[in-house]
Amino acid sequence: MNWLAILDFARGPFFEVALLVFIGGLAYRLMRILLLGWHFDRIKPAGSKLGGALISYLRGILIWPFIPWVRNTFSKNPVIYIAGGLFHLGLFAVIFLDAAHILAWQSLLGFGWPSLVTPIVDWLAAIAIVAMILLFINRLVNPVLKLISGPAEWLNLLFVFIPMLSGYIMAHHLFFAYEVNFSIHMLAVDILLIWIPLSRISHFMFYFFARAIHGADFGKRAVIP
Amino acid sequence: MQAQTAVNTFVHETGGWVASQLEACTRCGMCAEACHFYQGTGNPELAPVWKVELLKRAYEQRFTIIGKLKLATGIDHHVTDDNLLHWSKIVYEACTLCNKCSMVCPMGIQLGPLIHEVRTGLSAAGMVPADLMSAVHKQEAEGSPLGVTDSVYDDRLEFFEDEYEIKLPVDKKGADTLVVFSSIEIMKYPGNIAAIAKILNAAGENWTLSHAGREVVNFAFFEGDNEETVLFLKRIFDAAKDLGVKRIVVTECGHAYDAIRWTAANLMDVPEGVEITHIAHLLGELVRTGRIKLKEGMYDNGGTITFHDACKIQRRGGHIQEPRDVLHVLAPKSFKEMIPNRAEAICCGGGGGVIAIKEADPYRYAAFELKVDQLKKVGASTVVMGCSNCRLQFDDCVQHFNLDVKVAGLSQMVADALIE
Numbered sequence: 001m002n003w004l005a006i007l008d009f010a011r012g013p014f015f016e017v018a019l020l021v022f023i024g025g026l027a028y029r030l031m032r033i034l035l036l037g038w039h040f041d042r043i044k045p046a047g048s049k050l051g052g053a054l055i056s057y058l059r060g061i062l063i064w065p066f067i068p069w070v071r072n073t074f075s076k077n078p079v080i081y082i083a084g085g086l087f088h089l090g091l092f093a094v095i096f097l098d099a100a101h102i103l104a105w106q107s108l109l110g111f112g113w114p115s116l117v118t119p120i121v122d123w124l125a126a127i128a129i130v131a132m133i134l135l136f137i138n139r140l141v142n143p144v145l146k147l148i149s150g151p152a153e154w155l156n157l158l159f160v161f162i163p164m165l166s167g168y169i170m171a172h173h174l175f176f177a178y179e180v181n182f183s184i185h186m187l188a189v190d191i192l193l194i195w196i197p198l199s200r201i202s203h204f205m206f207y208f209f210a211r212a213i214h215g216a217d218f219g220k221r222a223v224i225p
Numbered sequence: 226m227q228a229q230t231a232v233n234t235f236v237h238e239t240g241g242w243v244a245s246q247l248e249a250c251t252r253c254g255m256c257a258e259a260c261h262f263y264q265g266t267g268n269p270e271l272a273p274v275w276k277v278e279l280l281k282r283a284y285e286q287r288f289t290i291i292g293k294l295k296l297a298t299g300i301d302h303h304v305t306d307d308n309l310l311h312w313s314k315i316v317y318e319a320c321t322l323c324n325k326c327s328m329v330c331p332m333g334i335q336l337g338p339l340i341h342e343v344r345t346g347l348s349a350a351g352m353v354p355a356d357l358m359s360a361v362h363k364q365e366a367e368g369s370p371l372g373v374t375d376s377v378y379d380d381r382l383e384f385f386e387d388e389y390e391i392k393l394p395v396d397k398k399g400a401d402t403l404v405v406f407s408s409i410e411i412m413k414y415p416g417n418i419a420a421i422a423k424i425l426n427a428a429g430e431n432w433t434l435s436h437a438g439r440e441v442v443n444f445a446f447f448e449g450d451n452e453e454t455v456l457f458l459k460r461i462f463d464a465a466k467d468l469g470v471k472r473i474v475v476t477e478c479g480h481a482y483d484a485i486r487w488t489a490a491n492l493m494d495v496p497e498g499v500e501i502t503h504i505a506h507l508l509g510e511l512v513r514t515g516r517i518k519l520k521e522g523m524y525d526n527g528g529t530i531t532f533h534d535a536c537k538i539q540r541r542g543g544h545i546q547e548p549r550d551v552l553h554v555l556a557p558k559s560f561k562e563m564i565p566n567r568a569e570a571i572c573c574g575g576g577g578g579v580i581a582i583k584e585a586d587p588y589r590y591a592a593f594e595l596k597v598d599q600l601k602k603v604g605a606s607t608v609v610m611g612c613s614n615c616r617l618q619f620d621d622c623v624q625h626f627n628l629d630v631k632v633a634g635l636s637q638m639v640a641d642a643l644i645e
């Protein structure tokens with residue numbers, strides 16, 4: 001097989017198409033939500049909606065991945081808190097702070113930024129991969145997750161797992177020739193990009209809606225969200 | 226077909242507010258750990274995310290490409306009447322709309338209000354538990370779900386005036402404050418009525434009760450029927466306008482407060498310039514401003530006192546601090562918090578209409594087990610609350626679980642501690 005040709009395809013036209021689907025798909029979903037109609041809230045507030053929304057964001061971003069144990073429900077299912085938090089942390093570090101990925105960003109955007117030192121990114125990536133396996137097992141055994149998981153939920157895990165794993169293998173030059181690893185990684189990334197707007201992985205976009213609504217609803221009542 | 230009616234209502238109710246939150250859900254299942262009904266029973270179908278599944282399916286099938294694809298390929302199916310039956314059971318019998326789940330959801334999805342939307346669809350389709358429905362009909366016909374008709378109201382008030390030696394002003398034009406009791410208080414906790422009257426009189430408040438607006442409980446709001454909800458609210462607002470009051474005070478009822486304070490203005494026109502507040506807030510204000518004086522430490526010698534946060538008065542009502550301020554005067558040494566508390570408190574399990582549905586009893590008791598645990602851990606000999614619906618649940622469950630705990634209403638404790 002001509003891996004170099006595959007690599008060219010995966011990095012070239014296929015990537016461009018995937019990127020278009022990703023951006024177009026998300027834009028479509030965003031517009032659809034925005035255009036669905038928003039009623040004007042006529043309730044007289046007792047506190048600040050904006051303040052509530054800000055606190056809600058801060059809590060969501062700080063407590064959730066870093067100090068989950070301050071929540072009283074933590075002890076009931078610590079795996080999902082810790083694995084979920086570490087997975088997201090590792091994912092962000094790899095996508096935005098890994099030297100090789102910053103080069104990719106640079107070629108896309110025209111500018112880059114300093115990277116995190118490789119060993120740290122490396123560890124975070126490894127942790128994220130282990131966390132994903134834990135999340136997978138958790139989804140297999142937890143009765144609620146069993147009930148609410150359909151094919152899409154399993155595909156979500158798979159389509160995120162393969163780029164993570166193949167990226168790790170590639171960074172460590174394991175198993176196959178470099179261009180083979182690279183090709184697999186790029187193909188997996190392309191598929192993921194196409195899958196995101198079709199799936200709930202796009203929650204990162206609606207996160208901002210839900211958090212704002214939550215914070216405003218609590219803030220309006222003068223309750224800390 | 227009933228399912229079609231429900232789906233149409235869901236579609237009608239779905240604006241950006243509902244859709245963006247349904248889209249944000251990652252199906253992580255963490256909300257389950259918040260729900261006392263899931264915790265108490267271990268039944269995964271009682272997980273909050275599963276309770277909104279019906280709404281989510283209707284939304285996806287109607288508005289999203291993926292949803293339509295799923296239908297076409299047979300991965301998902303049209304909503305059926307059997308589905309409605311299943312969801313009717315779980316959203317009416319095993320959810321108090323306490324919204325604790327929204328505090329645990331990493332996305333912050335407002336699951337309580339979304340489950341209320343599910344109820345709205347089911348109510349349009351006529352899939353409401355019979356017990357709840359008959360209470361709504363009774364409120365429609367008699368003005369109260371507990372049968373407090375005009376004449377029953379008069380009889381009760383006359384009886385309270387004799388029994389407790391208090392003055393209860395009714396339909397007094399020119400009063401500043403309209404006090405609206407719940408029929409639970411009128412029929413089951415008359416001590417509350419006497420207590421609140423005593424406090425208001427001691428504070429020199431110019432207040433009144435009303436015949437037309439005599440019932441604050443809103444069973445249509447439990448049901449999720451917006452039209453009827455407005456009808457019941459209108460009775461109170463009309464009374465307030467007639468009497469020309471400046472404020473409406475809701476007494477010890479939580480869901481009613483959610484309806485009139487935090488929902489009404491989005492469903493109907495509410496009278497301009499009339500403040501709506503809760504007795505918990507008023508008590509705090511009267512104590513803070515010195516309009517009433519209380520015997521400090523009056524309850525300090527009877528063992529540990531703890532406070533139960535009612536989901537609709539504290540977390541959803543905003544009056545978290547006031548009852549604590551009052552308790553710090555009444556029992557500075559023996560007042561102790563349960564954990565978790567305040568906005569993250571665990572709900573009693575009887576609200577949202579649950580206690581009115583006989584078939585829900587097993588769920589209701591299972592959910593209360595979390596409360597039993599909390600009470601034991603804090604070593605409470607008295608548990609205080611500001612919601613008489615919670616109090617019904619506590620009274621019943623204290624018996625059911627054979628607990629040695631006294632259940633008390635906040636207003637009554639304040640009234641007993643008044644320095645005349």
Ligand code: SF4
Nearest residue numbers: 260320321323324326
């Ligand atoms: S609102 Fe309360 S009772 Fe209902 S699902 Fe959420 S936590 Fe459970």
Ligand code: SF4
Nearest residue numbers: 250251253254256330
């Ligand atoms: S916790 Fe929130 S995001 Fe997770 S399943 Fe429940 S509703 Fe969805």
